[in-house]
Amino acid sequence: MTTPLSLAAMVLAAGVWLMPARAQEHSAPAAGTAPATAPATGEHGAADAPVQSGGDHNDGPKEHGPAGQGAPAGGLHETGTTHEAAPGHGAEVSHEGAGHGAGGHEEEHEEVSIHLPTWLYTPLKNFWYAGPSTLSAGGAVNAAGEPIDGKALENKTVEFSYLDHHSLIKPKPRYTIHPVIGTIGKQTLNPGSKTETVTIDGAEVTLVNPTVTFAYASMFPELWVISMLTALGIALATFLMTRKLERIPSRKQTLLEILYTYFDGFVHGLIGDHYKRYLPLVGTIYIYVLMMNLAGIIPGWASPTANINVPAGLAIVVVLYVQYEGIRVNGLKGYLMHFVGDPWWLGPLNFPIHAVGEVARVLSLTIRLFGNIFGEDVVIVILIMLAGMFTKGWFPLQAPMYLLAIFTSFVQAMVFSILTCVYIALMTTHEEGHGHGHGHDEEHGVYHDGHAPAPAV
Amino acid sequence: MAGALGLYLALLAFAGGMGVSIAALGAALGQGKVGAAALEGIARQPEAAGRIQTAMIIALALIESLAIYALLVSLIILFVIGLPKGSEVIQLMQSAPR
Numbered sequence: 305m306t307t308p309l310s311l312a313a314m315v316l317a318a319g320v321w322l323m324p325a326r327a328q329e330h331s332a333p334a335a336g337t338a339p340a341t342a343p344a345t346g347e348h349g350a351a352d353a354p355v356q357s358g359g360d361h362n363d364g365p366k367e368h369g370p371a372g373q374g375a376p377a378g379g380l381h382e383t384g385t386t387h388e389a390a391p392g393h394g395a396e397v398s399h400e401g402a403g404h405g406a407g408g409h410e411e412e413h414e415e416v417s418i419h420l421p422t423w424l425y426t427p428l429k430n431f432w433y434a435g436p437s438t439l440s441a442g443g444a445v446n447a448a449g450e451p452i453d454g455k456a457l458e459n460k461t462v463e464f465s466y467l468d469h470h471s472l473i474k475p476k477p478r479y480t481i482h483p484v485i486g487t488i489g490k491q492t493l494n495p496g497s498k499t500e501t502v503t504i505d506g507a508e509v510t511l512v513n514p515t516v517t518f519a520y521a522s523m524f525p526e527l528w529v530i531s532m533l534t535a536l537g538i539a540l541a542t543f544l545m546t547r548k549l550e551r552i553p554s555r556k557q558t559l560l561e562i563l564y565t566y567f568d569g570f571v572h573g574l575i576g577d578h579y580k581r582y583l584p585l586v587g588t589i590y591i592y593v594l595m596m597n598l599a600g601i602i603p604g605w606a607s608p609t610a611n612i613n614v615p616a617g618l619a620i621v622v623v624l625y626v627q628y629e630g631i632r633v634n635g636l637k638g639y640l641m642h643f644v645g646d647p648w649w650l651g652p653l654n655f656p657i658h659a660v661g662e663v664a665r666v667l668s669l670t671i672r673l674f675g676n677i678f679g680e681d682v683v684i685v686i687l688i689m690l691a692g693m694f695t696k697g698w699f700p701l702q703a704p705m706y707l708l709a710i711f712t713s714f715v716q717a718m719v720f721s722i723l724t725c726v727y728i729a730l731m732t733t734h735e736e737g738h739g740h741g742h743g744h745d746e747e748h749g750v751y752h753d754g755h756a757p758a759p760a761v
Numbered sequence: 762m763a764g765a766l767g768l769y770l771a772l773l774a775f776a777g778g779m780g781v782s783i784a785a786l787g788a789a790l791g792q793g794k795v796g797a798a799a800l801e802g803i804a805r806q807p808e809a810a811g812r813i814q815t816a817m818i819i820a821l822a823l824i825e826s827l828a829i830y831a832l833l834v835s836l837i838i839l840f841v842i843g844l845p846k847g848s849e850v851i852q853l854m855q856s857a858p859r
Contacts, residue, residue: 570815668826675829682836719822722815 320603322700325691429468429479435520439464439483439502442513443490451490452509460485462502466516483516531608534595574725575732582728585625589618590721597677597713601706610678612670619669622724623662630731642731669723676716680709766854770847777839784831791824 439462444452466479485504488511501510545556553561567587572579593609600607608614630639645654684702691701799817803810 671830671833672822672826675826675833678836679829679832715818715822719819722819 321706322703323603324698324700325688325695325702432518432521433466433479433481435518437481437483437516437518438486439511439514439516440486441488441511441515443511444488445510445512446507455488457485457488457504457509460504462504464500464502464516481516486517526606527608527611527614530599530605531596531614534599534608535592538591538595570722571725574722575729578732582629582725586721586724589622589724590717593618593673593720594713594717597717598710600677600681601709601713607677607681609673610681612674612678615673616666616670618673618720619666622669622727623666626724626727626731627662629728633732665723665727669720673716673720676712680705680712684709766850770843770850773838773843773847777835777843780831780835780838781828784828788824788828792821795820795824 444457446452461482461484464481464483466481468477468479498513499510500514501508503509542560545560548554549557564587567583567590571583571586575582596608596614598607599605600610627639630642634642641648643655643658644651645658684705687702687705691697691699695701795817799813802813806813
């Protein structure tokens with residue numbers, strides 16, 4: 305078992321797990337999430353972090369302790385100071401949370417992770433910077449210091465010298481780009497806000513808290529890339545493992561068979577004899593959610609499930625599918641009677657309660673999965689920041705949290721798929737009619753079904 | 762004016778912290794009961810351990826999700842309301858008439 309390859313893999317995994325907090329700072333959170341409301345939001349696409357004038361990138365290091373720190377809190381730090389610019393506050397939450405999202409992929413991150421070589425990133429950046437970009441700002445003042453109305457400046461193309469402050473090259477390079485001016489707010493010059501001066505129509509305009517968004521970089525948000533990669537990876541792995549199925553299984557096939565038998569057993573126990581139809585959905589949800597949760601542990605990646613949109617999408621799909629199955633199995637009348645409940649004359653009371661319950665299921669599924677995974681990410685980020693403050697970034701204070709994150713990933717994936725089974729079971733058991741009181745605790749509903757509980761596998 | 766703004770920030774910070782604490786208290790009590798019941802069930806009938814454990818994990822996750830709702834509200838208070846507006850408020854406080 306301890307072949308050289310597996311030994312090397314174990315050493316690598318241990319190294320990743322115990323990676324000093326300092327090394328994580330490069331892959332600090334900037335990762336994908338919340339829908340960008342304005343182009344100025346520093347959400348993920350590359351380089352839309354605020355442009356700093358001159359070299360005051362690390363201003364405000366006081367909250368981060370020693371100067372060598374930079375940012376684990378690079379994301380944290382940025383959010384702290386860019387909120388003035390970015391109208392999209394939701395993005396800040398995600399900044400904290402996505403933990404170590406960042407530069408793992410060439411398509412999106414401006415945060416160069418320590419794993420990506422500059423020779424790959426630099427041409428990519430040149431490609432991005434040559435493309436269309438948008439320059440937004442919190443406010444604009446003219447040379448005399450009086451605020452200018454932003455509307456007059458919109459959609460003008462200017463020449464701008466963009467400082468790539470996430471680059472690892474020293475000194476940080478400046479690129480000349482030609483962005484189009486986007487929305488400009490109404491902020492005035494406050495002490496401590498960042499400014500950049502551009503020339504528009506011959507007049508000098510000072511932009512307060514400017515941010516740049518690059519169109520090409522934001523076309524491939526990290527969220528999308530990682531979840532697609534996860535899905536493709538699962539599909540590819542399963543495809544390759546099922547090429548030569550034999551009656552006497554090989555070791556790979558045995559692994560797959562163990563997984564399949566496990567799912568088969570627990571779905572059968574929860575749903576009942578008509579479970580075969582739902583097995584693919586439940587199994588897919590389990591494996592997909594599990595892999596997406598675990599993706600956050602890979603350095604440089606972030607869990608797509610740490611963004612509220614991904615669990616929301618899954619929850620909506622599940623609940624809509626359950627309604628569809630309810631109508632398909634019970635007929636439209638039966639489906640509505642299910643809402644009306646047992647004594648029909650309590651219908652007007654029961655119907656809204658059940659309907660709201662269905663909607664609440666979407667919310668609870670979403671928030672449970674999102675909150676757990678995002679919360680783990682936040683904890684890890686904060687521990688990295690703490691490690692930076694007190695130990696100059698060398699001590700892997702975040703290491704125990706990774707173990708909890710792995711455990712939580714498994715548990716949350718399992719809970720999501722079990723709840724899917726339970727909702728399906730509640731909607732499609734028609735043998736007993738509505739004899740079993742559908743209380744609002746699913747456990748009750750499951751065991752009153754008249755089916756044997758999950759067989760001990 | 763500065764006093765009121767200071768109170769606003771202080772209350773925001775307090776709410777952000779207390780929200781999760783109280784929810785965690787309630788969730789811990791509930792989950793303790795679930796765990797105790799599950800352990801008792803397993804002690805009575807060790808061969809049912811697998812099924813009991815599955816049911817226990819489901820119940821734990823459901824109870825925990827309530828604490829997670831509180832965590833979410835806390836995060837919103839701290840990062841969406843507190844953090845962006847916080848430093849603006851501080852600037853206002855510093856320039857406000859005493």
